[in-house]
Amino acid sequence: MDAKEPNPEFTRKVIEAGGKTVNLCFQCGTCTGSCPSGRQTAFRVRKLVRRAQLGFEEDVLPSEDLWLCTTCFTCYERCPRGVEIVDIIMALRNMAVRKGYMAEPHRKVAELISKTGHLVSLRDEDKALRSKLGLQATPPTVFSDPKALEEVKKIAAACGFDKLVQTGGK
């Protein structure tokens, strides 16, 4: 079997997208040993960082593992090399969704915020309970202010976030 060639171009993209410490990793595995998600699954942070270092784009971006990180920051705190692992994972995820690797439940959450400015809906029962507790039935947020919601929608348009969510990145 031929060894895969490293792809420094992809590594450079990861660095530019926010993973600037990726090359500091010396593969000790403190991250994997600290990972609460890896304790329940086959997700191994160390391997993910190694693949990002080597620029193995096709191993990293479609990977389900990329989405098993809860961003708990335990690895980030403990890394003896100061690798900002959560920042690397965020950079990789941003790249993955732009290639269309976007799970439907995530797309739906993102669609809700891009349409309503919140990621949870306001139901009649929520209004009733809020009133009962002595709170304003509709929270004093974008829910009460159409002009404010327009502003949030304009930000989504300026960033291409609304299109990203509509098309699923494809």
Added chain:
Amino acid sequence: MAKYGFFLGCIMPLRYPGIESSSREVLGSLGIELVDMQGASCCPAPGVMRSFDQTYWMSVAARNLAIAEKMGVDIVTICNGCFDTLFEVAHKLNHDPELRKKINKILKDATGMEYNGTVNVRHFVELLYKDVGVEAIRAKAKGGKNLRAAVHYGCHFLKPSNIKKIDDAERPHVFDDIVEAAGMTSVPYKDKGTCCGAGGGVRARTPDVALKMTKENLTNMKSAGVDVIVDCCPFCHLQYDAGQVALKGEFAIPVLHLSQLLGLAFGLPKEKLGLEVHQTKVNL
């Protein structure tokens, strides 16, 4: 009276409004005046939104920061997720002039506002510990029952600690000290400090994986013989509260947000705490 912009976020006002009413009452009674941030939005959540597009994540967060700046107040939040987004984005914008220019361009075109870096973002546990103090809480907590509490810090209250600088991320004490000042015993349990499992978009995408992490924490809490789980984040709160129902009767540990626990200890009427919407029954 110290005055703060009260950042509501999403899960608290919409799924656990009892946390909101408790927070308003409890913080008010401790001399903290909360003013509403009219027209604020989702922080946006550091899980899905930061994962999708960090420019969008920072721009919407900058809009929320700019609202507080315009009001001339600092922000207080009772949610680790909102705290993480608002704190981290404020930090990034304060330390990277090029980034601030880029985000302010987007913000100004969309809203007419800019963010000038003057807002401090406070988590209410840290605010209670540093500005109010445990003695003031002890003095008010006459109705506190001596329950055995599993304190759950969650992840984004203290971490990343290199920028938040609130407490030792591995062996913190500020939250435990407040719970003890309210008359409870903070019980040590195995792997305390571990993530609830919900964050980073894991709850939405792979709920079974999130629940496995939750179950391990619940098992450790149960082994320690606790009466109640106390959290400082509505998302961890949701995960423990709904998670126990999903685990079908293996656990029945009531879950309280710290503001609800302080509400009980301060003698607020139970109707103000909104406990009836908790999925895991609260009999305390």
